[in-house]
Amino acid sequence: MKQPRIFIIEDDALVASLIRQTLSKEEKYDITHFSTGEDCLKEMHQQPDIVIVDYNLPGMDGLTLMRNIRSYHSGVMMIVCSGQENVEIVVDCYKNGAQEYVLKNEKMILNIDNAVRNLAMNVTLRREVELLQDQIIDRNKYNNIIGNSNAVLRVLRLIQKVENNNMMVLITGQSGTGKELVARALHYNSTRARKNFVVVNMGAIPTELIESELFGHEKGAFTDARERRIGKFEEADGGTIFLDEIGEMDLGLQSKLLRVLQEKEVQRIGSNKTIKLDFRMVAATNRNLALEVKEGRFREDLFYRIQGFLIHLPPLKERGDDIILLAKHYLAEFCRANNMQTMTISKEACAYMLGYEWPGNIRELKAVIERAALMAEISIITVDDLTFVQA
Numbered sequence: 216m217k218q219p220r221i222f223i224i225e226d227d228a229l230v231a232s233l234i235r236q237t238l239s240k241e242e243k244y245d246i247t248h249f250s251t252g253e254d255c256l257k258e259m260h261q262q263p264d265i266v267i268v269d270y271n272l273p274g275m276d277g278l279t280l281m282r283n284i285r286s287y288h289s290g291v292m293m294i295v296c297s298g299q300e301n302v303e304i305v306v307d308c309y310k311n312g313a314q315e316y317v318l319k320n321e322k323m324i325l326n327i328d329n330a331v332r333n334l335a336m337n338v339t340l341r342r343e344v345e346l347l348q349d350q351i352i353d354r355n356k357y358n359n360i361i362g363n364s365n366a367v368l369r370v371l372r373l374i375q376k377v378e379n380n381n382m383m384v385l386i387t388g389q390s391g392t393g394k395e396l397v398a399r400a401l402h403y404n405s406t407r408a409r410k411n412f413v414v415v416n417m418g419a420i421p422t423e424l425i426e427s428e429l430f431g432h433e434k435g436a437f438t439d440a441r442e443r444r445i446g447k448f449e450e451a452d453g454g455t456i457f458l459d460e461i462g463e464m465d466l467g468l469q470s471k472l473l474r475v476l477q478e479k480e481v482q483r484i485g486s487n488k489t490i491k492l493d494f495r496m497v498a499a500t501n502r503n504l505a506l507e508v509k510e511g512r513f514r515e516d517l518f519y520r521i522q523g524f525l526i527h528l529p530p531l532k533e534r535g536d537d538i539i540l541l542a543k544h545y546l547a548e549f550c551r552a553n554n555m556q557t558m559t560i561s562k563e564a565c566a567y568m569l570g571y572e573w574p575g576n577i578r579e580l581k582a583v584i585e586r587a588a589l590m591a592e593i594s595i596i597t598v599d600d601l602t603f604v605q606a
Contacts, residue, residue, distance in 0.1 A: 219338040220245045221331065222263040224255045224280065225296070226273055234267060237328050244335070252280035257505045259287040260387055260527045264338040265331060270297035270308070281311045287525050290341075292334045294327060356404050359396055361544050362537035366529040370397065377524045378404045383476070385521050386499040388528030391576030394499040395459060397526060401497055402455040410454030415447050418463040426468055426484060430475070433485035448481050451494045461521065462502035462513060469514045476520055496521070531573040531580060539565050541577060545584045546596070558588055560596045567598050579603075 221244050225231040231248050238244050247263075249255040252275035255266070266284060270277035277295060284291055295308045298319040305316050315330040317323055357371055377384055378401050386394045395414065402412045420428050431446030447456055458464075464472065475481055476496065480489045498521050507513035531538060542560060550558055564587075573579055587600040 217342075218243055218245045219264045219335045220261065221247070222255055222258075222266040223248045224250075224252060224266065224272065224277075225269045226250050227269070230269075233324050234327055237324050238331060241332075244331070251275065252277070252283070253505070253509060255280065256283055256287070257503060259284065259505075260525070262288055262527070263291055265292050265294065265334050267294045267296060267327060267331075270295055270299060270304070278307060278311060281308070281313065283519070285312050286519060286522055292337065294330050294334070296323065296327065357400050360393065360400060361541050362534060363540070364534045364537045366534050367537060370526060370528060373524075373526045374400050374404070377401065377526075379406060381495050383495070383521055383523035384497045384526060385504075385524070386497065386526045386528065387504075388499075388501065389530050389576055390501045391578030392528040392530060393577055394501075394528060395457065397528065398455070398457040398459075398497045398499065402457075402495075405455070405495070407454045407495060411451050412454055413447050413451040413456045414459065415456065416459045418460040422465050425465070426471065429468075430471070430481045431483040433483050443483075446481060446483065448475060448492055448494060449490060452492045453494070455495045455497060458496065458498045460500060461498040462500040462504055462507055464513075466512070466514065469517050473514065473517045473520060476517075531576040532571075535569070538568050538573070538580065541580055542568060542584050545581045546588060549585050549588050555588065556594055558591065558594045558596060561598070564596050564598050564601060567601060571603070 221238065223231055223234055223246065225234065225248065228250075231250075235246055235248060238246055247258070247261075249258070252268075252272050268277045268280055268284075272280065275283075277297070281293055281295070284293065291312075292314045293312050294315040294317060295313045296317050296319055297304065297308075299305075300318065308316055314334060315326075317326045317330060357374070360367065360371065374397065384398075384401060386397050388394055398414075399412060402408060415429065417425070427444070427446070429446050429448060431444050431449055434441065434443050450456075478489075479493065480491050482489050504513055504518050504522075508515045508518050531541075539560070542565075546558055546560065550556065568580075568583075575582075583601060583603060584596075586602050587596045590600040590602065591597070
């Protein structure tokens with residue numbers, strides 16, 4: 216069982232060092248230190264178990280940071296460190312998810328150590344429960360998501376938690392990790408499964424067409440609008456709309472999307488009429504949206520709006536033996552589709568694939584296996600048949 220992951224968010228380097236040295240004596244924690252709340256939020260995809268937050272941080276203050284952390288990861292446990300003894304401040308911290316409030320005095324380091332020990336015990340117990348839950352995941356519901364690694368089981372648990380409610384979901388991960396598969400699993404195992412699942416690839420539609428694509432238009436609204444056309448949000452009414460690569464969206468359009476998400480209504484281009492809708496939005500990105508916000512390329516209010524529930528997909532290289540399961544799946548699929556005899560993969564080829572980095576993730580694996588199936592002289596794929604194309 217992996218070590219509890221702890222984030223320390225403290226701008227005083229000496230205090231941070233003392234906390235870290237004290238906790239490191241146990242040699243059973245994975246500890247990372249950040250000087251600002253903004254830096255911490257960029258790494259929330261690592262899903263810390265415990266965060267130690269300085270109440271008086273520069274820039275984003277501790278209370279705001281706590282709220283943002285909660286929106287990323289509702290299960291995280293928080294310890295607040297502060298020199299404030301004001302009862303209202305203490306109550307406010309507990310209301311926003313703090314498990315412990317530690318005063319900055321001569322006993323602070325000792326009190327933090329004790330608090331972390333107690334919370335770490337809860338983390339361990341929770342993980343034991345999660346391991347038991349892994350065993351009762353209904354894999355028939357998710358037969359398109361192949362893999363038995365802990366990383367995949369964790370993703371399936373997250374899908375189970377959120378599939379039957381209307382929370383917006385943000386799926387993050389590198390290109391080719393299977394974000395659309397997760398979005399489809401969310402939709403087809405929800406109460407919206409009988410309605411449309413509408414996919415929009417934000418990076419594939421020209422900027423001048425995207426507004427019409429999303430919200431629709433009336434006849435004559437612009438030069439090429441020869442007839443009325445409903446947008447993707449209307450098409451998804453009652454169902455789910457999946458905005459893939461949402462980080463590619465133009466800033467001007469982001470404000471319009473925010474209004475649609477807040478009001479659950481659209482206005483076609485060229486019309487003054489608003490149309491009420493019932494949809495669930497799932498978004499995906501391979502970008503670090505927190506960094507995009509900092510660089511001014513993504514609206515902060517939209518960022519916080521869409522990350523209602525975060526599902527992060529691991530890169531293929533972190534999925535261990537899932538690589539072989541996927542390779543065999545795609546090989547069998549390719550052979551059936553092309554009326555080829557059944558093929559296998561040699562032990563040497565399997566070992567080679569397990570040691571490869573897979574920068575293109577599952578998409579690259581599929582392409583490699585299909586090429587190998589064509590290259591193989593016999594019904595066994597060998598190392599010599601594996602061809603990797605470097606970007």
